[in-house]
Amino acid sequence: MSLTAGGSISNLHLDSQAKLIEGLKNGDENAVKQLVFLYSDRLLQVATLILKDQYLAEDVVQESLLVAINKIHQLRGDDLSPWLYRILVNRCRKEQRKKPWSVVEYLPKNELELVPATGVDVERDVLEKDTDREVMYAIAQLPARYREVVTLYYLEEFSLETIAKVTQEPLGTIKSRLHRARKRLQKILIEGGFFDGFE
Amino acid sequence: MDLNDRKLKQKLKSEIGSIKFSSYQKNQLAEALIAGQKKENLPKRTFHLLSEFWHGTTEIPLYLGAIGLLVLILGVRNTVDIFLIDSESAAFLLQQTVEIIERSGLW
Numbered sequence: 568m569s570l571t572a573g574g575s576i577s578n579l580h581l582d583s584q585a586k587l588i589e590g591l592k593n594g595d596e597n598a599v600k601q602l603v604f605l606y607s608d609r610l611l612q613v614a615t616l617i618l619k620d621q622y623l624a625e626d627v628v629q630e631s632l633l634v635a636i637n638k639i640h641q642l643r644g645d646d647l648s649p650w651l652y653r654i655l656v657n658r659c660r661k662e663q664r665k666k667p668w669s670v671v672e673y674l675p676k677n678e679l680e681l682v683p684a685t686g687v688d689v690e691r692d693v694l695e696k697d698t699d700r701e702v703m704y705a706i707a708q709l710p711a712r713y714r715e716v717v718t719l720y721y722l723e724e725f726s727l728e729t730i731a732k733v734t735q736e737p738l739g740t741i742k743s744r745l746h747r748a749r750k751r752l753q754k755i756l757i758e759g760g761f762f763d764g765f766e
Numbered sequence: 767m768d769l770n771d772r773k774l775k776q777k778l779k780s781e782i783g784s785i786k787f788s789s790y791q792k793n794q795l796a797e798a799l800i801a802g803q804k805k806e807n808l809p810k811r812t813f814h815l816l817s818e819f820w821h822g823t824t825e826i827p828l829y830l831g832a833i834g835l836l837v838l839i840l841g842v843r844n845t846v847d848i849f850l851i852d853s854e855s856a857a858f859l860l861q862q863t864v865e866i867i868e869r870s871g872l873w
Contacts, residue, residue, distance in 0.1 A: 596800050603796040608786040615785050625787070629795055633802045702778045721775050722782065752774075 584645050591639040599636060606648075607632070609723070610655050616718040617659045619707050627662055631655040652723070652733045656715055663711055705755040713748035720745055 587605075590598025607628055614624035614631075631654045642650050706717055719730045727745070731738045787795065820828045 594803060599799050599803065600796045603792050603799065607792055607795060611787060612782045612785050616782065621785055625791075629798065632795070632799055636799055636803050700781045702774060703781050706778075721771070721778050724775065 584647055588639065588642060588645060588647055591636060602632065602636070606651055610651065612722060613652065613718050614655055614659055616703065616706055616722065617656070617711065617714050618662060623662060627655065627658045631658045634658070649725075649729050649733050652719065652725075653735070656733055659715075660711075701756065701759065705752050705759065708755050709748055709751055713744055713751065716741055716744045717748045717752065 587598055587601055591602065610628045610631060611621075611624055614627045615621045618624050618627065631651070634654050635651055638654075706714055709717060715734055716730055719725045719733060720727075725733065727738060727741050730745075731741045734741065736744075817828050820826075820831065826834075
């Protein structure tokens with residue numbers, strides 16, 4: 568198993584994954600470190616997009632990894648990745664239920680600079696750097712369930728079947744959500760004047 | 767004009783690339799997880815097991831539930847006490863009852 572400097576994985580073979588799972592089941596500390604260096608950044612990025620709050624996402628990633636380590640015996644097979652994301656998505660949903668009032672209203676690009684910065688979160692960061700993070704900003708406008716699907720599809724490049732497993736939703740629902748989310752994304756990007764960069 | 771999936775993926779990844787844990791944070795996270803794992807593997811006390819079971823099945827806090835149960839037990843006990851008497855009192859009450867019936871001429 569080889570790790571890059573940033574902690575991402577260059578090539579995780581199935582046997583390496585099986586060894587990692589075996590190590591976690593045996594309480595091996597090195598396996599825990601490997602898990603953190605392999606998955607923490609990817610989980611953090613997904614959680615940040617879903618929750619729109621990087622600091623909250625950091626807590627959720629830590630909780631999710633702890634749950635994963637302590638419940639590793641419940642994992643069937645060697646497919647660690649979807650299982651991890653499933654735990655993460657469930658934790659994100661739990662956090663969202665705690666603050667259902669957190670809704671981002673879409674603002675046209677020329678009004679973004681007028682929005683006062685409150686709190687430290689990705690929403691603010693996105694609003695301040697609208698030209699740098701236009702896709703993130705557009706995703707932040709989507710409803711939570713759409714954000715989940717879009718994040719797993721565009722960022723993690725999961726298949727629709729895997730997304731259905733991760734989100735525990737029927738495949739048809741995932742297809743429909745992705746279709747609607749893409750339409751909304753396109754609308755937001757066009758109205759915000761961001762779309763040129765994709766042509 | 768349709769969204770170009772490939773370009774969207776590339777752009778999203780480049781935008782979010784800076785959001786990541788530092789090496790220091792990763793080491794801290796790993797240490798916290800190892801500590802958490804050890805804690806989880808410790809033999810659990812009865813109260814902890816009871817607490818886990820309780821909170822896995824109901825949202826009422828365990829302490830509140832325990833107080834409620836105690837109040838219920840005390841209430842039932844006080845009610846039952848009215849009917850609980852010793853043998854001497856029972857004999858006295860029986861004797862008095864028989865005398866009353868005899869005096870009344872019903873028996």
